[in-house]
């Protein structure tokens with residue numbers, strides 16, 4: 001994959017409001033390290049929290065009056081759109097908030113309606129493909145969703161978010177890395193344990209850039225929790241106790 005390219009253009013969209021302190025970005029950086037082990041790349045990081053984004057006003061002029069042009073021109077979206085079009089790999093990295101995407105990521109996503117095809121009443125039930133269809137579909141472009149959460153069972157808490165991404169991108173048209181218990185793994189400050197856990201994301205980055213995708217087995221392996229249920233409960237009880245005491 002991408003054999004004819006000297007360098008890969010990678011765009012990382014960090015949707016954690018914590019920006020540089022994001023635990024999810026630890027996973028994302030490990031994945032990027034794996035990619036860099038195999039290929040030369042230009043990596044650009046955008047913190048969504050730092051962007052000037054106005055909310056979509058729902059006028060649908062990007063679907064009717066124009067072919068994909070948004071009426072709101074005085075914010076950062078048009079620049080980001082150009083970067084999205086140019087990237088070979090787009091990585092969206094964010095924490096799970098209320099079993100979905102954080103508000104700032106939703107605000108950002110709504111403004112990308114112009115990148116989807118105009119809806120003309122088709123009753124498309126083929127979830128293998130994007131329901132609306134991508135206006136600028138590019139078979140060589142890849143999308144990776146990286147998200148971390150507090151719960152242990154990702155198949156339960158990510159159900160609605162994954163359904164949403166399946167509708168937007170098309171089921172199996174993107175790679176997903178869903179990681180449980182991540183903030184606690186960072187908080188316990190055990191460098192050895194963290195490095196060992198992150199190593200599998202470096203290997204995943206190498207696999208991804210070689211094949212252009214991640215196997216289902218690899219995705220399942222990346223979702224294994226770092227702590228047993230018992231140990232995790234002890235860490236969380238301790239964490240909340242210390243939070244109270246440090247008031």
Ligand SMILES: Cc1cc2nc3c(=O)[nH]c(=O)nc-3n(C[C@H](O)[C@H](O)[C@H](O)COP(=O)(O)O)c2cc1C
Pocket residue numbers: 016017018021022023024025094095096097098099100148149150151152157181182183
């Ligand atoms: C407002 C809010 C809502 C959250 N909702 C969930 C949730 O629905 N399920 C879950 O497992 N974790 C939830 N979490 C925990 C975060 O997903 C988790 O701590 C994540 O690893 C933080 O990533 P970050 O450091 O990159 O921001 C929530 C956290 C916040 C602040």
